[in-house]
Amino acid sequence: MEKEFNFHHQFLLHRLLLFSLLLFPVLINSTTTTTSIQHEQSEIISRFQQYLRINTAQPSPDYEKSTQFLLTQAEFLSLESQVVEFVKGKPLVILKWPGSDLSLPSILLNSHTDVVPAEHSKWVHPPLGANIDEQGNIFARGSQDMKCVGMQYLEAIRKLKSYGFQPKRSLYLTFVPDEEIGGHDGVEKFAHSDVFKSMNVDIVLDEGLASPNENYRLFYAERTPWWLVIKSTGAPGHGAKLYDNSAMENLFKSIEIIRRFRASQFDLVKAGLKAEGDIISVNMASLKAGTPSPTGFVMNLQPSEAEAGFDIRVPPTANVESLEKRLAEEWAPASRNMSFEFKQKGTTVDYLGRPLITATDSSNPWWTLLEEAIKKANGKVGKPEIFPAATDSRYFRQVGLPAIGFSPMANTPVLLHDHNEFLNQGEYLKGNDVYVSIIEAYASYTPPGRDSLPRDEL
Known part of the structure; x- marks a missing residue:
């Protein structure tokens, strides 16, 4: 009986050891993967903090420092870059990810580099510190308006490039000056320039607003x-x-x-x-x-x-x-x-006398693509809105282009231009994934029937 017990005991120990040896690589791999993800997220947040800490507050924004930061990011991502100044000392940074089909019009992702000033004494954390509290909230001027979106464009491209994604349409990123004081030396001049015309833009995405609930907010027009x-x-x-x-x-x-x-x-x-x-x-x-x-x-x-x-x-209505x-x-x-x-x-109509409104129905494939891409990234979309204030989008609409305002910030109080402006790092990271989905959909879009046309008709 004792021999039989020892036999079974040794058998169980052997099976347990074998199971442990089989499970050990899985545990190591799981731990390694988790550590790798945490490290990647830490780097993403760190880059966002670097951008936030550059003092681009009006009336004396440090455009030189922000431009160098953006050009460094572009170089790391192997993006083409160009800096133009329609007014001396006010650089407009243009980054390009060339598409595989240059006959297709391009996509423009716009963001502004300047921010409004802050009353430092009224903040719980320094407005240029990009401090993170225990809840993961990143406090900084520009965290919502709108350095978050500019960096989310770049982070989405970083991830898509790591996947080996190749866009069909060329993708442009513009980081523009002076939006907070009217954009007259920035996008207003840019939208009427030969530089912009040569980009052959078909759709513009620009800033939106945070949403206090779970639905992302999409803006098809704005008040003048x-x-x-x-x-x-x-x-x-x-x-x-x-x-x-x-x-x-x-x-x-x-x-x-x-x-x-x-x-x-x-x-x-x-x-x-x-x-x-x-x-x-x-x-x-x-x-x-x-x-x-x-x-x-x-x-x-x-x-x-x-x-x-x-x-x-x-409003344009x-x-x-x-x-x-x-x-x-x-x-x-x-x-x-x-x-x-x-x-x-300001005007409420474009150069042809049409209201400055971007269509939100099936006549505008870009709107449908945007909603689908957000939902694909597990986001929810609220009712289309008119932006209550003014953004650079109006200048693109004035030259006849569709422009949509969107900042992926759900479950977030609206704090642009307010004291203690912040964005939770979890929401920021989710926004990166949302833009991965949007860029992938937009840069791959081909109008129905286009692929069936002979090449000389394209």
Whole structure:
């Protein structure tokens, strides 16, 4: 009996040893794979942090340093590179991944290198530190707007190249200056240049917004900025005197009329009847009046002039003629000694007079491809939106190109231009995979029937 027990005991030990020897390489391989993935992700986050730490805040962005960083990335990825300056000291970096079929129009992935300034004392982490907290949130100015997207383009290309992917269409990446101050020395000039025309672009992807829920946000249009200054004049008078049509009284009448219009538009958003990008927004940005003195303002003198500035945002779906009539007849009528001027008045139509809207139906294959690519990467897509502010996309739409705004940031509070702007590293890494899917789909797209045409007809 004892011999039989020893035999079975030795047999079990032998089987256990054999099983361990078979399992050991699997465990080692699994550990090695996990370590390799962690190392790769660490490097990806590190590159993002490097870009965030370059101070490209307006009004004095360090474009020289950001340009060198981007050119280094391009060299490592074997991308063609070009730097152009439409205005001295404001470089626009163009990177190219050539396609295998140069007869096909190209894809453009656009991002801006500049960011808005930050009030350092109001941040829990330094705005240029790119610090990561215990929850994995990366705090930095530009983490959402929009250095994240620019780096996601590059990381997606890095991964696709490692897979051996070869695009059919040429892929361009542009890193542009001055978007945060209007883009007038950047994309506005670029979109009308011979350099841009030679790129033969068919579709542009640009920035979007973070989404507080699980659905990514896609933008097919944006509101146009109208920066308006209303002026009022009247005879000066004693501070104790009551009389009609003083400069201040007339201006306050206009402010009250505009306030009621603003409230009516805002009520539509509050009631859920319209999204923020669908309404005309008006916000008073400045107020100037009074007679200055060495000790402040003269309190017993009613001023002869007063003015107020307003930031108006107009969607391409708005009736512009009706708004202009309202402005001339109600907001600043000449009958009340009022006048107005625009510091900036953007257009809502392209060069052919068409609304600056990118189609979101089957007539636009790029929209369908984008939605499918996001879903393929396990992302969810929300309802198409009009971007509530202005981006460089408007300049591409003005020359007749479709442009879509998209920043892959789900489950993230909207913090662009806010204190403590951050993006979670997990969301950033997911965004890289989403752009892998998008670039693969876009760069491989061939219009239906094109492959069946004779070569001399292509």
